[in-house]
Amino acid sequence: MSPLSKDFKDELRAKANANLQRHFQTLEEEARSIKHDQPSTDTLASFSSHLQSSSRILVLTGAGLSASSGIPTYRSAGGFWRTYSDQQLAKKSAFEEDPVLIWQFYNHRRQSAQAAEPNAAHYALVELARRKPGLLSVNQNVDGLCQRAGHPEGQIVDLHGSLWRVKCVDEACGFEVENWDVPIVPQLPVTDVDDTESTAAGCKIEDLPHCPKCKNLLRPATVWFGEGLPEEKVEQVDDSASNST
Numbered sequence: 459m460s461p462l463s464k465d466f467k468d469e470l471r472a473k474a475n476a477n478l479q480r481h482f483q484t485l486e487e488e489a490r491s492i493k494h495d496q497p498s499t500d501t502l503a504s505f506s507s508h509l510q511s512s513s514r515i516l517v518l519t520g521a522g523l524s525a526s527s528g529i530p531t532y533r534s535a536g537g538f539w540r541t542y543s544d545q546q547l548a549k550k551s552a553f554e555e556d557p558v559l560i561w562q563f564y565n566h567r568r569q570s571a572q573a574a575e576p577n578a579a580h581y582a583l584v585e586l587a588r589r590k591p592g593l594l595s596v597n598q599n600v601d602g603l604c605q606r607a608g609h610p611e612g613q614i615v616d617l618h619g620s621l622w623r624v625k626c627v628d629e630a631c632g633f634e635v636e637n638w639d640v641p642i643v644p645q646l647p648v649t650d651v652d653d654t655e656s657t658a659a660g661c662k663i664e665d666l667p668h669c670p671k672c673k674n675l676l677r678p679a680t681v682w683f684g685e686g687l688p689e690e691k692v693e694q695v696d697d698s699a700s701n702s703t
Contacts, residue, residue: 509586512590512592513590514698514701515586515592515593515594516593516596517583517586517593517594517595517596518596519583519597519598519599520598520599521599523599523603524577524580524599524601524603526578526579527580527603528573529571529601542563547559548680549682550684550685551684557677558661558666560677561643561646561661561666561667562646562647562661564621564678565641565642565646567621568640568642569640571621572638572640575606576603576604576607577603580607580609581607584604584607584608584609587614591613593613594613594694594695594698595609595613596617596695597614597615597618598618599616600616600618601621602620602621615694616691617681617688617695618681618687619678619679619688620680621678621680622636622638623635623636623637623678623679624637624642624667624676624677624678624679625676625677626669626671626672626675626676627669627674627677628669628672631671631672631674633671633672633676634679637667642667643665643666645660645665646661663675
């Protein structure tokens with residue numbers, strides 16, 4: 459059998475990403491459609507029983523998990539920075555057009571996430587993961603709060619990346635590293651987390667973080683709008699879902 463061509467592999471990967479995104483979107487839509495009435499005692503007892511008897515559990519977490527920690531969701535009134543929405547800024551074309559603006563936006567996001575604290579839901583999920591070694595959390599948040607709560611490293615997939623990792627804009631370079639510095643460079647302002655008006659007036663492109671390997675710009679290692687999900691993470695989630703009982 460002849461090896462698969464790169465174009466064919468890319469096509470398969472794109473289809474897998476699209477299918478997974480549609481699957482998650484369907485789950486979110488179904489969750490939002492459920493009435494938020496107080497669950498009955500029987501419902502809670504049934505859920506608890508199933509949870510305790512399950513050896514493999516797949517948990518899908520989204521923006522609602524961190525909302526109680528003060529992290530705004532995309533769809534909330536607090537989901538805007540200045541006059542921009544996340545959808546306008548969290549994309550490759552925006553970074554190429556104005557990397558200083560985008561890094562200022564992400565500097566604000568990193569500062570807000572750093573100031574936030576994990577909430578009771580984060581800690582409950584950590585405890586469940588410790589009791590259930592077969593649990594895998596598919597985390598769509600990029601704020602790092604699950605990790606700060608102590609979530610077991612091998613039982614979580616940051617599907618959309620992390621605010622606390624940066625990578626080279628040149629995919630061929632492949633450089634990526636963890637970074638918890640706030641600000642990430644001195645020229646970006648550190649302000650009150652509610653201040654969305656301060657500007658990085660003195661910051662220039664040459665002041666932004668650059669790759670130590672190839673000297674290109676570094677960017678947040680998050681999945682931007684229009685980008686595919688990392689193949690290895692999709693495969694990990696797919697394997698876990700396929701083996702769940």
